[in-house]
Amino acid sequence: MKKVGSYLFLGFFTILFAFPFYFMLVSMTNPTVEIMQGKLTPSTHLLENWRNLRATYDIGRVFMNSARISVLQTLFSITIASLAGYGFEVYQSRAKNVIFHVLLLSMMLPFAATMIPLFRMFGSFSTTIPFIGLDTVASVILPTLSTAFLIFFFRQNTKMFSRSLIEAGRIDGLSEIGIFIRIYMPTMKTTYAAAAIITFINSWNSYLWPLITLQTQEKQTFPLLISAIGAANNPDYGLLMVAIMVATLPTMIVFFSLQKYFVAGMLGSVK
């Protein structure tokens, strides 16, 4: 009896949670008028919507912009955060623990407060070091390249990394960084996968900071494009839904292909 309740509760919410995805899928295949009337059955306008999207916006370029930023951000962020998480856990000292706790405080600093100084900082880079100034890929990535959340995440997971592996590496004559690269990184694959999912999704979807720093249309990422399409007076919803789907697919693919590591990786973070 109790079990029936569980199924009903979970089933109800699962349908509720899946519904916007269903609507998204169906709407891709419908013309704008019917989407606005709330049509819930698929039709045959998918290709037409896709063609309209291609004709109006340079979707390939937007995709490349988003991909370039997210892939670079993910690679650099997880490397940097894992170095720090490993460093804080393996080479513990009182001073380092104090610094670690100060870093954790940065999680409480609202981005809304740092964005204006950051905007001015990158504005001044534009004249001094142009390749990291406003409107560059670097300017999007740099402020969140190193985050306390990811460092904390790697440190928690490092607690499960066997110290005897470090000893073995030293006996084999590996340098400290060699131990990190040759032993730690391959052993911690699940942690890296979980961190990669989180970072990629955050970076791919980030909106406010790119909105501020990316000023030319050539640099536009998906969230900026979708926001621009939707803000029009009479948005073409068919075209919009296709754009949303194209923008959502990569994060879904990343999630589904790494899902099994994700759950395992998250498990390590709360131990």
Add this chain to the structure above:
Amino acid sequence: MRNRLLLKKGALTGWCFIAIPTLLIFFFSFYPMVQAFMMSLQSGTGIGLSFSGLANYRRLFSDQTFLAATKNTLTFLCFQVPIMVILAMFFSVLLNNRALKLKGVFRTIIFLPAVTSLVAYSMVFKSLFANNGVINGILLRLSLVSEPIAFFSSPFWAKVIIVLAITWRWTGYNMIFFLSALQNVDPSIYEAARIDGASPLKQFFNITIPMLKPVILFSAVTSTIGTLQLFDEPMNLTQGGPGNATFTISQYIYNLSFRYTPDFGYASAVSYAIVVMVIFFSFIQFKVGGDDT
């Protein structure tokens, strides 16, 4: 002895590992925070700033737009965070049942909203709740309403939709933390409680909740910080409207800096209002839910 050796060897190497990540956080988070504070003590538009003491902060209290944005943000916070945390906890407790079938399907679908972009799902919700959209269609067909609800013209419904939307996006994400924590709980504790005759409800309140306390705290604090900075959804779903009904503090900061004639000094003061609220709510949550040790 061995530990000591390990420590010595690591003395310098350890600093090399943490140096760059630490400096980056100082340079791109702490330093701008200090700059924002210095700026909040200055007045003027554009680049012609001059020192004005606490004038910006005094201005906050008589600024109707700021007060409205604060009220909206706190309203979202008070409803959204508890609803989401409780829902995430329920899901995780039910999904932690080993005997449950379709567990993977439930878990995946409830988590899936967390991969979507805030801007993208805002647009989807916008069309779902349109005047002649799907939701109104269903309500009409079920005869729950006699005419469509103009969701986005009603201050009340616009707020409800924002809360619904955020809950949809973030519940699964928080559920994962709860699930991970639950999987670390030793099942024999429940076994023992059952033998002692504790009802499932008693087990939930006396075992599950205390075990989950650190995660509840983590989830509540991070969601509070997120909601206090709410920007993407009101910007794309309701444009802050109708009127100012869903306008948030972050939107106000954005407008002050990038839409109106830039007033960086005052915008920084507004941003420090968020800082104060983050500290205040985190402090309360740590007091209420933190370890007693």
